[in-house]
Structure formats: C-alpha cells, structure tokens
Amino acid sequence: MQYNLYDIQQADQTRKSSMQVIRRLAPLVGDEKNRLILAWITMLLNAVLTLVAPLLIGYTIDHDIQQHHMQGVWIKGWILLGMYILAWVCNYLQTLLMGVVGQEVLYKLRNQIFQKLQELPLAFFHQNQSGDLISRINSDTDKINQFISQSLMRFIGLIVTMVGAGIFLISVHPSLGLAALVPAAGIFIFTQLTSKWVKNKNAYSLRTTGGMSAEIQESLHNFKTIIAFNRRDYFRNRFETVNQQNYQAAIQAGVANNLLMPVYSLFSNMAQLIVLAYGIYLIATAHFTVGLLISFLVYVNRFYSPLQQIAALWSGFQTALAGWDRISYILSLESDLAVQPVTHRIETNYQLIFDKVSFSYDGKHEILHEVSFQLQKGKTYAFIGPTGGGKTTIASLIARLYDPVSGTIYLDGQDLRSYTSEIRTKKIGFILQDPFLFTGTIRENILYGNEKYVRYTEKELMRLLQEYGLDVLLDKFDEGLQTRITSAANVLSLGQKQLIAFIRAVLRHPEILILDEATANIDTVTEKQLETILNKLPETTTRILIAHRLNTIEHADEIFLVNAGEVKAAGSLQHALHMLMQEERKS
Ligand SMILES: Nc1ncnc2c1ncn2[C@@H]1O[C@H](COP(=O)(O)OP(=O)(O)OP(=O)(O)O)[C@@H](O)[C@H]1O
Numbered sequence: 001m002q003y004n005l006y007d008i009q010q011a012d013q014t015r016k017s018s019m020q021v022i023r024r025l026a027p028l029v030g031d032e033k034n035r036l037i038l039a040w041i042t043m044l045l046n047a048v049l050t051l052v053a054p055l056l057i058g059y060t061i062d063h064d065i066q067q068h069h070m071q072g073v074w075i076k077g078w079i080l081l082g083m084y085i086l087a088w089v090c091n092y093l094q095t096l097l098m099g100v101v102g103q104e105v106l107y108k109l110r111n112q113i114f115q116k117l118q119e120l121p122l123a124f125f126h127q128n129q130s131g132d133l134i135s136r137i138n139s140d141t142d143k144i145n146q147f148i149s150q151s152l153m154r155f156i157g158l159i160v161t162m163v164g165a166g167i168f169l170i171s172v173h174p175s176l177g178l179a180a181l182v183p184a185a186g187i188f189i190f191t192q193l194t195s196k197w198v199k200n201k202n203a204y205s206l207r208t209t210g211g212m213s214a215e216i217q218e219s220l221h222n223f224k225t226i227i228a229f230n231r232r233d234y235f236r237n238r239f240e241t242v243n244q245q246n247y248q249a250a251i252q253a254g255v256a257n258n259l260l261m262p263v264y265s266l267f268s269n270m271a272q273l274i275v276l277a278y279g280i281y282l283i284a285t286a287h288f289t290v291g292l293l294i295s296f297l298v299y300v301n302r303f304y305s306p307l308q309q310i311a312a313l314w315s316g317f318q319t320a321l322a323g324w325d326r327i328s329y330i331l332s333l334e335s336d337l338a339v340q341p342v343t344h345r346i347e348t349n350y351q352l353i354f355d356k357v358s359f360s361y362d363g364k365h366e367i368l369h370e371v372s373f374q375l376q377k378g379k380t381y382a383f384i385g386p387t388g389g390g391k392t393t394i395a396s397l398i399a400r401l402y403d404p405v406s407g408t409i410y411l412d413g414q415d416l417r418s419y420t421s422e423i424r425t426k427k428i429g430f431i432l433q434d435p436f437l438f439t440g441t442i443r444e445n446i447l448y449g450n451e452k453y454v455r456y457t458e459k460e461l462m463r464l465l466q467e468y469g470l471d472v473l474l475d476k477f478d479e480g481l482q483t484r485i486t487s488a489a490n491v492l493s494l495g496q497k498q499l500i501a502f503i504r505a506v507l508r509h510p511e512i513l514i515l516d517e518a519t520a521n522i523d524t525v526t527e528k529q530l531e532t533i534l535n536k537l538p539e540t541t542t543r544i545l546i547a548h549r550l551n552t553i554e555h556a557d558e559i560f561l562v563n564a565g566e567v568k569a570a571g572s573l574q575h576a577l578h579m580l581m582q583e584e585r586k587s
Pocket residue numbers: 126361362367385386387388389390391392393394
C-alpha cells in the first residue's frame with residue numbers, strides 16, 4: 001500500500017516541463033480531428049494570404065506606381081481587397097471551429113475527471129479537500145477551454161506567419177534579413193529564461209484558487225458548528241488569509257504574464273530601426289528598391305507583431321498548461337483497490353475470516369495488529385470497545401473501503417479483494433453512524449441502487465415494507481414515502497436519517513449486515529422495533545453490530561472486544577463488560 005499516493009497538492013509541487021504537459025494534452029484534442037484539420041486549413045490559408053499581400057504591395061509600387069501604370073494599380077487593388085475578404089472569412093471559420101473544439105474538450109474533460117473521481121478510493125478523498133477538487137473540475141478545465149477555443153489556432157497561425165515572414169526576409173535579402181532577425185534571438189533567450197517562472201506563478205495562482213474554494217466549502221459545510229461555537233471570526237480570519245494569498249498570487253501571476261509584452265515591443269522597434277537604417281544605405285548604394293524596402297518593413301512587422309501577440313497569448317497558454325498539469329495528475333491516478341485475480345480459495349465453513357490482518361491509515365500508526373477472527377453465517381456478532389479502538393476500521397475493511405496492509409480477509413473462502421464491487425456490495429450491507437442521503441424523496445433514497453424494487457408501484461412497495469415490518473418506521477415521517485429530503489438533509493434528525501439508511505440496507509437483502517452505531521440516535525421504542533425487524537431477516541443473514549450502548553448487543557451470539565490494535569473474543573456480555581472495565585482501568 002502506497003501512502004500519500006493520492007495527495008494531489010503534494011504532486012502539484014513536482015513541476016513538469018511544458019513539453020511533457022503538451023504531450024499529455026494532445027490525445028484530448030485528438031478526437032476532434034476533422035474540425036482541427038478544417039481549422040488548420042483555414043488558418044494556413046489566412047497566414048498565406050497575410051504573407052502574400054505585402055509582396056503584392058511592393059511589386060505594385062515598383063512595377064505599377066513608379067511606372068505610372070494605373071490600370072495595374074486598380075487590378076492589384078481589387079486583388080488585394082479579395083484577399084483581405086477571404087482572409088477574414090478564414091479567420092471567422094477558424095474561430096467558430098475552435099470554439100466548438102474547446103467546448104467539446106471541456107465537456108469531455110469534466111466527464112473524465114468526474115468518472116475518475118468515482119473510481120478513486122476513499123483514501124483519495126481523505127487526503128484531498130473537496131473544494132480544491134471542485135475548483136479543478138470547474139475552473140481549471142475552463143482555462144483549457146479558453147486556451148483551445150480562443151488561442152490555440154491563433155497561436156499556431158501566428159507562428160506560421162512568423163516563420164513565413166522570416167523565410168521571406170532571409171530569401172529576399174539574406175544580410176538585411178539576418179540583421180532584422182537578430183533582436184528575435186534576444187526575445188527567444190528572454191522567453192526561455194522566464195517561461196518556467198511564469199508557469200510556476202500561474203500554477204501557484206491556480207493552487208491558491210483551489211485552496212480558497214476548499215476553505216469556502218469547509219465553512220459552508222460546518223456552518224452550524226461555526227455558529228454554535230461563535231467561531232465566525234475564526235473562519236473569517238482563515239478565509240481572509242487564503243483570500244489574501246489568492247490575491248497576491250494573482251497579482252504575481254499578472255506581473256509575470258505581462259512582463260513579456262513590453263520586452264517584445266522593445267525588440268520589435270529595434271528590428272524596424274535596423275532595417276530602416278541598413279535598407280536606406282542599400283538603396284543609396286543602388287542594391288535595393290524602395291518597393292522592396294516597404295515590403296521588407298511590412299514583413300519585419302509581420303514577423304514581430306505575431307511575437308507580440310504570442311506574448312499576449314502566452315499567459316493564457318501558461319495558465320492552461322498549469323491547469324492541465326493539475327487535472328492530468330488526477331486522471332493518471334489508479335485506484336489501489338482494483339479487483340485482484342483469485343489466487344486461491346480456502347475450504348471453510350466460516351463466512352468471514354480475518355487472517356492476521358494489520359492496518360494503518362497513514363503507514364505510521366498501526367490501528368490493527370495481526371487481527372484474526374471468524375464469523376459464521378446467520379449469527380449476530382457485536383464489536384465493542386473504547387472510542388478510537390478500531391471498530392469502524394474493522395467495518396470499513398469488511399466493506400473494502402480500504403485494503404489491509406498485511407494479512408487477508410476471506411469472504412466465503414475467497415479473498416475479499418477478488419470480488420467485484422457489484423457482488424461485494426450485494427453481499428454486504430452497511431449502515432453508518434451518519435448516513436448520507438441524496439436530494440429527493442424517501443422512496444428514492446431507500447431504493448437507491450436497488451434494481452430489484454426500483455420499478456415497484458407505491459402499493460407494491462408498501463406491501464413489501466409491511467412484509468419486513470419496515471412500514472412502522474415510515475410513521476415517523478409526515479408524508480411517508482413521499483417526504484422530501486433536501487441536499488443537506490438537515491430537515492431530518494440524525495435518528496430519522498438512520499431509519500432511512502436502515503430501510504435502504506434491509507431492502508437490499510445483504511448476506512452480511514453491518515450496523516455501525518446505527519441506532520445510537522434512536523429512541524428505545526423505535527430501537528425495539530428495529531430489533532424486531534432484524535430478527536425477521538432471513539436466518540442466513542449475518543449481523544455485525546458495532547455499539548456503545550450495551551443493551552443493544554445483549555442478544556449477540558458472540559461479542560468481540562476491540563482495543564489497542566487487538567480483537568479478543570469476550571464470550572458472554574458479563575465477561576465483555578468485565579474486560580471492558582479492565583481495559584479502561586489500564587488506560
Ligand atoms: N480516515 C482516517 N484517517 C486516519 N486515521 C483514522 C481515520 N479514521 C479513523 N482513524 C483513526 O483510527 C483509529 C480507530 O478509529 P475507529 O473509527 O476505527 O475507532 P472506533 O472504535 O470505531 O471509534 P468510535 O467508537 O469513536 O466510533 C482512531 O485512532 C482514529 O483516529
């Protein structure tokens with residue numbers, strides 16, 4: 001088991017080069033091949049038209065204007081107009097196509113991340129804050145969309161125009177061309193030196209946005225506690241700190257992003273000056289024409305102006321790369337709870353076996369140490385012990401929310417890890433201390449994931465509930481099955497939520513039913529009703545009760561004491577109580 005594997009904040013610290021990130025971005029736009037090819041053609045046509053126009057202007061000056069050949073001037077004028085209109089159409093089409101590509105990528109990317117989040121194990125969510133994850137799904141993906149839809153093709157188009165202009169400058173007059181390109185070398189070196197720094201500033205800015213989102217999420221989630229303890233000031237201060245960090249990071253990113261622009265302008269002006277001075281000297285020595293110098297100056301502009309525009313797009317590019325960096329790490333994660341092949345089966349009459357199971361959440365503190373016990377089908381087992389002893393951890397291991405660090409858990413003689421999640425969740429039902437309910441009605445919540453009864457009519461469902469004795473529990477809700485539950489489920493008491501989770505678990509007919517403090521918030525009358533329902537379950541259902549209140553476990557067939565990494569069979573309730581008191585005295 002690899003600890004901290006899922007800590008995405010830590011992964012953010014290991015920066016990758018732009019090329020590494022771009023290579024991983026490529027498959028994402030690969031599906032949009034047709035649109036990309038079309039956008040590429042329109043972009044290329046636009047670049048060619050933009051490049052040919054100055055040549056035509058220079059030619060017209062030297063061959064038509066200077067020779068007073070007016071008809072030639074008119075014809076070239078109309079051709080130029082046609083070229084500009086065509087270039088505009090190409091530009092428009094390309095923007096349209098890339099807008100669609102950007103949205104498609106955004107849509108797919110968000111789906112992919114969400115799907116990945118569903119596959120990742122619980123450890124991932126313990127190691128990361130949900131606010132930061134939301135920020136990655138919402139904001140970072142949109143940074144990539146913005147870059148693809150608004151900048152990508154323009155970016156490539158500008159590079160094509162620049163290369164074309166550079167080729168023209170060198171081929172028309174090599175020495176003047178080279179002189180014009182010298183300042184570009186300065187720009188190249190400057191960009192190389194600063195781009196890693198710019199990207200890091202943008203990555204930090206995105207990280208602080210994620211941190212702020214996590215802070216908001218935590219405050220909203222714990223709002224009741226904040227008010228109850230009058231800790232508004234504490235959370236306000238915490239928010240102010242992350243907001244301040246985000247503000248400063250955004251300013252730093254802005255400074256970094258806008259640094260290139262003035263530097264590019266400076267180098268571009270230097271190039272114009274060099275061409276003008278050297279060009280006039282060449283004309284004076286009869287080695288160059290006026291028309292060519294004008295074309296040359298336009299091409300110098302065609303070379304440096306894209307550079308300036310690239311500088312403006314550069315920040316978007318760096319932000320998109322930083323965003324993609326943060327997203328692609330999540331996409332590359334694999335669940336360490338994958339289904340394992342069946343290596344061997346053991347012959348046994350026990351339904352569930354813990355064989356020398358050790359477990360740790362963080363690799364440092366061992367919660368369970370070589371724990372062994374066996375459970376038989378159809379019996380009721382109770383796990384008791386002091387707070388923090390490891391009872392819930394045992395239940396989590398049975399539900400395979402985690403894998404043991406060492407040792408094996410066998411379910412019906414087969415390694416628990418070799419069952420698919422469908423089969424495992426069918427066999428094992430779970431009622432938690434604080435169950436999670438979805439927005440919707442009680443009916444929807446109790447039939448969640450239950451394919452067998454999901455299409456039952458209200459009447460059929462009621463008959464079924466009566467059969468199991470569950471109908472009495474619905475009396476606790478004003479509108480019965482149709483009672484609405486809001487997203488936060490705050491309209492219900494904890495006890496009511498536990499009742500819904502109870503009905504949900506019983507209706508799934510699990511072979512093993514685990515109740516983790518599932519009745520801790522329920523009154524004694526209702527608790528008796530639950531006991532009757534549990535007794536009505538098929539004889540083959542194994543019940544595992546985790547409880548603090550000892551009256552709830554008096555009918556258990558066997559009691560286990562869980563403490564300090566060990567599980568001991570306690571025999572009778574009397575003996576269990578005695579052991580518990582001894583343990584408490586020791587601690
Ligand atoms: N997700 C987690 N990450 C790290 N440590 C955890 C996690 N969940 C529980 N622990 C630690 O594991 C130990 C056992 O916790 P567990 O919840 O299994 O105890 P418990 O016996 O069920 O306690 P309680 O009776 O209070 O429910 C505790 O020390 C707890 O702090």
